[in-house]
Amino acid sequence: MATSSLSEKKSLYNFLGLYIFLTLIILVLASLMYYRFQKELMLSSHLPTLQSHAKEVIHRIRQMHESLLEDNYYPRYSNFRSAIYDADYVKIFSLLRGKRIDFHNVLYKQGRFIYFIKEPERYYLGTKYLIIEILDDEKWIAATFKNILLFGSLFLLFMAFLGYYLAKLFLRPMKNSFTLLNDFIKDTTHELNTPVSTILTNIETIDKSALDPKLAKKLGRIEIAARTISTIYKDLTYLLLHEQLPSHIETIDMNELLAQRLEYFNTLAKSKRLRIRFSKAPCFLKADRQKIARLVDNLLSNAIKYNKIGGEIWVKTFQGGFFIEDTGIGIPKSKQEEIFERYKRLQSNEGGFGIGLNIVYLIAQEFALRIKIDSKPKFYTRITILWEK
């Protein structure tokens, strides 16, 4: 449940990240297009005035030309400025404040000025290009930004609602599958406890030394199977109920607990002819005994499950931690981050639901334990649990 919502959140964030990124791209492009459109509109609105100014200047320079420059006073106006350039873009005369002229554009804005380039019918005074310059009050920019902000916000709001709806729609199948799996586990585990406990209790009461070796072997197999079911049951119960389970904090002698759990798994380990090495040093942990037992059980269960036949398990305690090392398949570096996710299994041919390490992770989180993985694929895996001394 917790992990399913985590996974759901992760998918939701990924989807939202992509969605927001695309929405912002659309918004930026639309804003740019709107800005350009408004700019063009503004320039077009000035065109009649600029043409009228150009006409006035052309009329005046024509007079100057016809006087063979005896009349050489260039016209000056309070509301605009002008300049004249020849066919080779050489300045003949200029009153402009702007320095650079873009001769490829007839009407454009540069800095705070609007420029209009007019070509007279004849080259009066050699003028091929007459440039008219007026000051832009830039009121349109404020209005444009205001509109972009307003409509952009509305667009974002709309897209947010749409995104939320789409996210819900897309995540529904995933949520359904998680719910289905959780319900299935809940239903399966419900009636498991009593029969499994009965089997185990009865097996423990049988004196195996008095039995025929063949029968004892068969009984051993039944015991392994029953213990496996019991472990799965305990894991599933923990998963389903761990949020409601209160923790009884006590000082646990980890050597004693590990020895007990090793004894519990002894039959299973023997079935794979595993050699168990236990190196002890004083090791105590303040936590809930039942929950730490679950953590140890899962680590031991994995160490047995993924070990090779005739392999080895090395359990070592030290001050502030312990480790369990196996000679199994190992965990590739790339997978080490994700093995703690629920329903994640390294090998599908081995049994299990892929919940063991998720339980380890949850318990470690609850008691602020640090998990360290050292592994070399096909050689060994060492999982170290550390805590503050």
Place this chain on the structure above:
Amino acid sequence: MGKIALFCLLFLLSYANVFDSKCLPCHQRKKANLKVIFFNYLLYHSSERRVKKAMKAFLLHPDPKKSLFVKNGSIYRHHIDPQILDQALKTYWERYKVIGKIK
């Protein structure tokens, strides 16, 4: 050595003054106002490069069809060395150009 230098200087001066010594008096005699001609060329050709190019082309290869003044009548054929013409046109442009004269 001194004589050679003096000769060169005189040669250059004669080039520089060809407009005043040759073109101007002749045009005054023929009442063909050089300023009017200049402004007409300016009106149709705009820039210094284009004006000089058009004038040189016309003076070296006169063609009534390309004349800005005479369309059907006879035109005066200048017999002038292209290098000397370049110098004369340079002086002509500097004398009547509008750049720097507008206030």
